[in-house]
Amino acid sequence: MTLYIRNARHLDAAVDLFVDGPRILTMTPAGHETPPEGCEIFDAHGLRLFPSLTDAHVHLREPGFEYKEKISTGLDAAAHGGFGQVMCMANTKPVNDTAAVTRFMLERARESHPDGPRLYPVAAASVGLKGEALTPLAELRAAGCVAVSNDGRPLESAELVRRIMEYAADLGMVFIDHCEDPHLARGWLMHEGDVSGMLGVKGQPAAGEAVQAARDIMLAEYLGLPVHIAHVSSRLTVDLIAWGKARGVRVTAETCPHYLLLDETALEGYNTLAKVSPPLRTADDRAALREAVASGVVDILVTDHAPHAAHEKDETLDLAPCGLTGLDLALSLTWELVREGALAEADVHRLWSRRPAEIFGLPWNGFAPGDPADFFLFDADETWRVTPGSLRSRGKNTPFLGRELHGRVRHHWLGGKALF
Incomplete structure (x- = not known):
């Protein structure tokens, strides 16, 4: 044909x-x-004409949380959002820490979307995401996992992070780390700053992300191995990544459209739809991230697609879960940045297609023969206006509703x- x-x-x-x-x-x-x-x-x-996009950080919730999202509905949202392949995180129930769970995910994707989008599972770095024992990464790699991450559970042990980096590299996998000091501002609800003070809620300083990013970058330099920093949210972390790259460290990084378009003021009025992890930070952090994405210090964009049921976000700020839905919206939100002049159209190809494929060893279309x-x-x-009815994902939880x-x-x- x-x-x-x-x-x-x-x-x-x-x-x-x-x-x-x-x-x-x-x-x-x-x-x-x-x-x-x-x-x-x-x-x-x-x-x-665009090449199909790759989202290297999504939560498809299945198995275990199908009331939030199913693989079938998540892939449908991905297809209509321009995504040809997605990498799904391991925080399912059961956790994706065995080959059986990986194979289940892939079979669900084949059943619902035999022609794509293609699903690439990300293996749990520790058993049960508990940060204690390594998972059988060779088994998970053989079953179809393309990367490894402890996802939203920060790893406290530098020794464990070292072993994960080494084990993953031996298998041709990249370690993706959610950087957050679990002891600094434990129980935070948003960024620690003027808005958290005004609202009277506990915040997390930008240093909570940066201290673990610094640890990972120094380990990557010592070992000569790659590390990928997930959903960067602050200027301080951007500065550390730039420092590492200048030293020749094999560090790559991602951020999300919402960190480029919103800041901490989106939580005024205790808006749970804007509660994400890491939190939305200051206007200065947002400006730094825009510069880093345009310059390539931050390599790629991801959605961190995190669908939740409506009743879960319809809670007080302390009880509502973190996360927003992203697959339906990411390209249009990125296009807003192109319209503003913050990014060029060629940047969209780089950030959403070429660089994710290069980092994680996935296929991509550069429109060359073959x-x-x-x-x-x-x-x-x-x-178009963002409404619950305009989103194909089961998750309607986004602060962009009505925009x-x-x-x-x-x-x-x-x-x-x-x-x-």
Whole structure:
């Protein structure tokens, strides 16, 4: 089956894309070639052509918390959000610390989405995420895990972190660390600053993230091994990552669209929809993160997609869980940054497609001959309002409810097959 996409916009150029089965054949300036007879022709009418995105940090909740999200609904939200592959974290019930759980996740994905998006499980770093004993990483790797993380449970023991880094590297896996000192401001509800003082609630200082990021960077330098810092939220951590990179440390990092668009003031009025971990910090931290993402100090964007049931967020700030839903919104939120001039369209390709694939050893589409035919068409001019009904995820928990956004995915192909 051959497919010819014509009149698409790719970065600043009008292009035609020729797809042969699951692979890219050519991408040429629009109108320079005549499509061969017998192929399917699709006129993109000037829609923007993007490679399918990779989300390296999602929570799909299954097994164990299907009332929040199922693998099937999470992958549906991913497909319509432009994601061709997602890496799901291990904080399920049971925890993904055995090959049986990994195989269960992959089977659920194949059953519900045989043509994708593709699911890549992330192995638990410690048994039960308890931070005590290493998991059987070789078994988890063989079952299909592509990385390792203790997810939202910070690891206290530097010795254990060292062994995880070594074990993971031997298996070709990257260690993703949620950096948070578990003793500094234990029981925090938000960032420690002016807003927490005004609200009279306990906050966590930016140092709570930075001290463990510094530990990880120094261990990575000593061992000569990679480490990936999850969902960076503060200027202090950005400075440490830049310092490590300048020294040649194999450190990479991620942040999320909400840290680039919101700050601590989003929690005024005790807004539980803006309660996330790590917390939204100051406007200065937000500005530093924007600079770091644009410059490449922070390598990639992720959603940290964390769906919750409505009744769980409809609680007081101390009882509501951390997290927001992200797969439906991430691309449109990133496009807001492009519209503002904080990012370029080429940055979207780098942050959401090329660099995640490079860091975690996943396939990606650079539109070169032979690349996987994973791509979508994006209407940058379409406006839409974020409502519970506009989100395909089971989780409707986002502080962006009611906001008008620009840009939606109109058509998506994976392996040359149309998803919608």
